[in-house]
Every structure is written in structure tokens, then in C-alpha cells.
Amino acid sequence: MTDEAQGPTIVKPRNFLAALEVDTRLLGMIGAFLMICLVFQVWTGINFQVLRGELSGNPLSWLVEGRFLTPRNIFNLTIQTVSVAIMATGMVFVIVTRNIDLSVGSLLATCSAMMAVMQTVVLPDWMSLGLEHPLIAPLSILVGLITGMAIGAFHGWLIGYLTIPAFIVTLGGLFVWRNVAWHLSRGQTIGPLDENFQLFGGINGTLGVTWSWVFGALAVAATVYALVSARRARLTHDFPVKPIWAELTLGGVAAVVILGFVAVLNAYEVPVGRLKRMFEDRGEVMPEGFSTGYGLPISVFLLIVVAIVMTVLAQRTRLGRYIFAYGGNPEAAELAGIRTRALIVKVFMIVGALCALAALVASARQTFHSNDIGTLDELRVIAAAVIGGTALSGGIGTIYGAILGALIMQSLQSGMAMVGVDAPYQNIVVGIVLVFAVWIDIVYRGRTGG
């Protein structure tokens, strides 16, 4: 059927950005994030010079001497974002289906307590595995995931089948699970956690320089493959495609971002003292002048995997299609034969599983389980999803948006902490930013009709 002389139809773009077919909201968010980074970079630069007693009049020197965009701070920023970002990807599904989940912070605490008790009491003592047995971490994580999914499914059942509003069910959950966690740990801090378990915490578990580069190379290859196969699919059906240069630009930008990110994380060097200890533990002597970078933290790797899985779920599966259809018009979804009540159960089960993963990262990061773990996280998670463009009226939201939202919130908070803004003022700023971001989003939607 193809007219060979004609070739593929190429969309005639109005301008450069339209040709790339990139979501302009995404660009806006990246712009906001870069602005925040720039402001804190300059601000920390000025602070540093003032502290040294020689404030230069040259703005470029402020930028160069800033402390915000150092490998060390970027590394810390990413590992601080992971826990909230993982839950925010699930919150997107919840909000898209016109629900809300106020219990994620408490659910995180219960999952964390379950995993902590499993690895310090149940498995080592009751099951006589002994501490630091290789099975302890995987079994504990499994129990955590089951706990999260079971509680999530229970919430979903109350909401979907008994038709209790999600706000009420999860508000109840907020009280219940926070204190179930307290009950499980008898109000005590439990630690230190299993060594293997701690690998998911961030600084205690990184891929190292070589494997980080391998990861970067694979990620670039996967991106290129995704772009090529998407284009090929459109061509086989004779659909219009983007101009080649637009595809190349997209692929190029993605490659630079991925490899740049890996390079920065690799540039954060492990302190000499710590390296020496690592060599001593292995019974070796550290060679003179040896140095190496941390590389990609395993927790960030976990977040990337979660992001990919959730994006595929949202865009390429029936479940995802039904979640968005239900959000757009619950009645239409029902009339189309979708089992809407079971759908709600599945959505909350997914959130439960993600809370368990977030609990793994959060407790491993602090190397122990504490009673206040995840306190107020529900608000951070909802804020991240909403700043990321998820509409509370349902039907609209993206996974990458929620992750960027979490990153923006975390960078604001860390940045303010670095320049010496007190915690109460930080919260005031974050609250204002949340409201402001949603207002911008409303204006944007009004203009574009999206």
C-alpha cells in the first residue's frame, strides 16, 4: 500500500520546540529546577566568600565558588530525594483516579518497622539465622513488600468496594499505621540494620566508577533503542514522524544528561580514611595515591527502575490506560466494561508496594528504624506529585513530573538549609512554592487548553 516514491510524511513544525514534540510543562519544570540550582549556587558562593572575609565583586566568582552544584551536594540531593520520589510515582496513580492517600508516611513507618523487626529479631533469633546472614536482607524486603501491598489492598477495598471516601480511609490509616509501627517496635529505635539491607540507603551502597559507566552506557543504548523503535512503529503505519534532526537532538540531549549525571556522581570521591578502612576490612593495604568515586547510589538506581516500570505501566499497559480513563470519566470507564472497583484496589496496592520500597531506602539511609520515620511524608509526596503537574481533578499526571517535583522540593529545602535558613522558614517557602506552582499550572492549562 505504501507509495514508495512518496516516503514518510514529516510533520512541518512551527518552531524548534514544536519539532522536538517535548512537553512544554516538562521544560518549564526543568527550567524552574535549574533556576533554583543557579540561585543557591550563587548564594552559597557569596556566603563562602563572606565567611572567608573577601567578598569579590565578580558574580562569576560567586558561581564558581558556590557549594550547591558540587558532586558531593548533587550526590546528597539525589539520595535525599529517592524515598519521597518513589512514593510520589504511586501518588500520581492515586490522584489520577480522583483519590488521595494521606497514609503513605505512616505506611512507610509500618513497613520499616516490619522489616526492622524481621532482620533484628524474627530471622536472626526466632529462625536462628544469626545476624548478617545473606538471606536476611531479601527476606526482610519481601516481608516489607507484602506488608505494604496487603495494607494498600485493604485501603483499596475500603475505598473501591465499600465506597468510603479515600480521604477518610487514608486519614484513618495515617493514625493507625503510624501507631502500629510504634507497637511493632515497642516505641524503640531499632538498629543497626543488616549490612546488605543498608546497601539501599545511599552512601553505604554505590555501584562504583566502572559499573556506573556501564549503567550510563546501557541507559544511553536503551534510550536510542526506544527512540528508533517508536519511529519505526509509526513508519510501518504511515503516520507522520518528526524530522530526523529532531530525533537526533532528543537522543543527543538524553545521552549528555545521562552520562553527565554519571560523571558527576563518579567525581564525588570516597574520603581517604574510609577507603583505607575498606582495604583493611579486606585484609589489604591501600596503594599509595589510590582514589575512587562513589558512582551511582543503589537507591538512585532503584528509583530509576521504579520510574521506568511505572512509566511503562502508565503508558503501555491496559492497567495504566484504565487508570487514566477512570480519572477522565469514571462513568465512561464503567460503561466500557472496566472493573473499576478492582482497579482502585490495584492502584492502592501499587502505592503500598512503593511505600515499602521507600521504607527500605529511608531506614537503610539512617541505618536504623526510628519511630518518627516518614513523618509528614504524605504531604511531601502529595506536593511532589502536584508540583509535577498531576491534576487533583483527575485524569492528568506523569511519572517523570512527580519525580522532578520531588527533586525541586528537595533542592529547595537542602539549598535553604545550606544558606542557613531556619527550618520553620524553609517550610514557609515550600508551602508558598506549592501553591504558586499549582497556580502556574492552572494558568498554563488555561492558555494551552490542555
Next chain:
Amino acid sequence: MSKERVDRSGTPLVEMRDMQKAFGGIRAVDHVTVDVYPGEVVGILGHNGAGKSVLMKMLSGALQRDGGQILVNGEEVQINNPRDARNYQIETIYQYLALADNLDAASNLFLGREITTPAGFLDDAAMEAETRKIMGQLTPNFRRYNTPVKGLSGGQRQSVAISRAVYFNAKILIMDEPTAALGVEETRMVAELVDELKKKGIGIFLIDHDIHQVMQLCDRASVMKNGRLVGTVDIADVTDDDLLGMIILGKKPGQAEADAV
């Protein structure tokens, strides 16, 4: 305009016998019996609240019946949800309800019946290709395949809904005021489509308020009032006024004069 009489000697395509549905003591549908034969359009008429939509929703599976029987090709069937109705190739075109505004035309057309790749993932390209084919026949000028249906006109939205019924080979079609949101030209398009579907032997229940349109499109009309069936008449045997009399007074033609004497 003269109409060929529909052959009603065989088994009806669908028969709804003695259907009942109550909402908290109010009998929305009270022992109503209607049927439709292959290639026939049956108008379901009545005021707002007469029970037309409730009756049809029991056929489309959106509501469960309290009592009565549904027969498809003479055999009793159980329709308890929209999925059951689809299995008997009963499709519904709702006035506004049945599109998810945030999804594009292809996602809506295939909602609940997506085409998937062998690995189980959505095959959006294939669905878009099929949508282009079927929508191209109905509305040749349609181009907006990749935007949410929110941005489409009433007629374009309606053609998405109609495409859905046509694409999945409906045998029985329920149209709930299909032209209510449409302009003159689009209404004519729907009328032509109804004629075409009739020729294919599809049975259509048409809920409509527009008497003129009913006279033009339907072969028979079943009139309801306060949940009860007033009567079913052959359109060829009645006038506009007869139908209006049935809707307003709740009496069959002939009966009204008899009472007046």
C-alpha cells in the same frame, strides 16, 4: 417518504419482556415489554423521567433489572454488567457520558478492548491505524487523532462513539439521543448512518425527543409514560399528533377518541 415494511415474521433480535426496575419505591420501569427485529429501528419515546433510559440501561448492562427477561434471538440471556452486553454484541451510544475526555480518539474507541502486542503491551500504533480507517469513513475530514477528545466538537465526539459501535460489529445498537449535541449537517450524517446500519441487519433502539426525527428514522415507536408502556405503534400507521398524544396523554390513538365520545 414511504418506507419498506420491516419483515417481522421471524424471531425478534432482542425482546425485553416484562421488565421492572424500582428506585426506592418509585417504579422507574413497570412491567414493560419491547422488542426489535433485524434491520429495524424502534423509537423509545416519552417525557423526561418516563423510564426510557432506565429501560435501555438494563439492556446495556449499566443497570441491573429487578425483574423480567431479556431474550436475544429467542434465547434468554443474563445481562448484569456492560461486559455481558458486549458479549452479545449490544453496543450503546450515549449522549455525552461514555468518553474519557483526557484520552485521544483511538484510546476511547478501544477502551476496554485494547489491541495488545504479543508481549501484552498496548499497541497504540495499531489502534491508531484502525481508528484512522474507521473514522476516515465516517468523518473524512477528521485529523485530530493525537489530541484528547476534550478538544473535539460535539459531532466529532459523537462519531468516535459511533465508530466504536460500528468497529466492534454491533448486532444491537442503543442510541441515546444521538443527535442532541449536533448541528444540522452532523445530524444528517447520523441519519444516513442509521439507514446504513439498518441495511446491515442491525437492530436499533433509538431514544429521542425529536418527533420529526423519530417519524423519519424509526419503523416502530414504543411510548412510555411514568414507567409504563403506553403502547407500540407502526410509524407508517400514525401521525406526529398521534405520537404526541401518546406521549402527553398516555393513550393509544383511537383510545383517546373513544374516551372523548
